[in-house]
Amino acid sequence: MQSSNPNTATNTAEVAVIGGGIVGLAIALGLTRNGHQVVVLDESDIALRASQGNFGLVWVQGKGDTLPEYAAISRQSARLWRSLADQLLDSTGIDIQLQQKGGLFFCLTEQELNNRQQMLQQMQQAAGGDYPYQVLDLKQVQELEPEAGPEVAGATLGPEDGHVNPLLFYRAMTEQFLQSGGRIVHSGKTTDIKPLNQGFTVTCHDKGLDQKWHCDKVVLTAGLGNKELAPMVGLHAPVEPNLGQVLISERLKPLLNYPTGHVRQTNEGTIQIGDSKEDVGFITDTRIEVLAQIANRARKMYPILNKVRLVRTWGALRVMTPDGYPIYQESTRHPGAYVVTCHSGVTLGALHQGPIADWISHNKTELPLEAFNGQRFNG
Structure with missing residues (x-):
């Protein structure tokens, strides 16, 4: 896909979104819908890439059991998903394979x-x-x-649950974002964000060279990188990695009618199996003893899986706050700087493209965002 490559030492954009995963692209897409000039500064393939390991669930049930506000925004996002999928299909021709029958x-x-x-x-x-x-x-x-x-x-x-192809979702958002005049710059690691009297200067470093961007607003969507970036603009994002391991089967005829929290069959026929939650730092290696536990639970759910061949495995890092809930916050010390971080980038994708992007655009919202302020972790 085409992306921008700046040729000057200092570049400008109205809004810089730092982090080009599913969360960052959804917000960037919503900001372009609102008429903003947006650049996505993406670290490139050396980044941790939580979006690449996403399970693809649009999941509501059980989310927010200790925080009603999180249950509410998860349901709101689920209700917005169909219109987002239709919009992406109309603008890009890409069917992201959304199913929401429960x-x-x-x-x-x-x-x-x-x-x-x-x-x-x-x-x-x-x-x-x-x-x-x-x-x-x-x-x-x-x-x-x-x-x-x-x-x-x-x-x-x-009944509000479902699933989607996360890679097609990512591709469709990227194509629509570029069609709308957005820019994606593989800028290397963001090393500094300097608040100014008006706006911010963002410095990125790649292959021995610094690249600077001046922007009116900056949105931190860098996943685990937000922990280091947030204090630069007076915010707090104490995120830590949590490993999830996944098994993938060969392609099969349709066997499963509904996604579950542990097993789903994709449109292509493969079956994804995974439910591990491991605090092992930044390690993404799979381990046979954990994969065996995952497989054992899945075969109890669906005995037919005993006959299925597994073709690959992967491990990916979730972006977790101490209480498991998102952070949505604008800096009071440096207005115009925002942090958005969560571990449910697909479920909340429609919310990010819609109401969260609108909040950043207009500096007001009816969402219960006070419940997701990062300062809740200071005490």
Whole structure:
């Protein structure tokens, strides 16, 4: 795909978005929709690239069990997803394969199912009764998923859940962003952000050379890099890596009707399996003992997977705050600087392209963003 390559030592843009993953591209796309001149400063392939390992779920059920505001914005994003997918198809011709007919969360014991039901009941109460879900026994599960195995105690069904092809989503956003006049610069690592009386100067370093950008606003969407960048503009983003490992099967005929929190079948036929959450620093290596645990749980859910050949594995790093919830904040010390960080870039993609980009554009919002202020971690 075409991207910009600046030829001068000092460059200008109205808004600089630092970080060109799914979160950064979604916000950049929304900012161009609002008429801004936007440049995305991307570190290139030496970066950690959380977006490349995304599982592709548009997931609502269970998110925000301890923070109703997070449940609310997850549901809001899910409602916006169809219009975003249609918009991307119209402008680029790329079908991002969005399906939103619901999602299942399988439980392998009665205790697990009871605990999940209690959690969802509490979330429904916190939402004033407006939080749809169903609790299914094994027979009801098998009516929806005939391949579900006898070791499944039951499942919860979230009617707002779904999944998407994250790589096609990324490609479509990139194409529409460039069509709209946006620029993507593979600028190397951002080493400094200097607040000025008016705007900011962003310095990037690549192959021994510095490159400077002057911008009116700067948006930090650099994933794990936000931890280092945020203090430069008076913000706080204490993010840490969390490893997820994934197994990928050979291509198969359609077997699974619904995505689950652990297993989904893609449009191409491959089955993705993964649910590990490991605090191992910046290590992305897969480990056979963890992959065996993932595979064992999946085969209990779907015994047919015992016959399936696995063709590859990968490990990718989630971007996690101490409480697991996003940070959305404008700097009070240096207005015009924003931080956006989360580990659910796909689920929240439509929110980022829409209401979050609108907040950055207009400096106002009806979103409950006070709940996502990074200063909550200072105490």
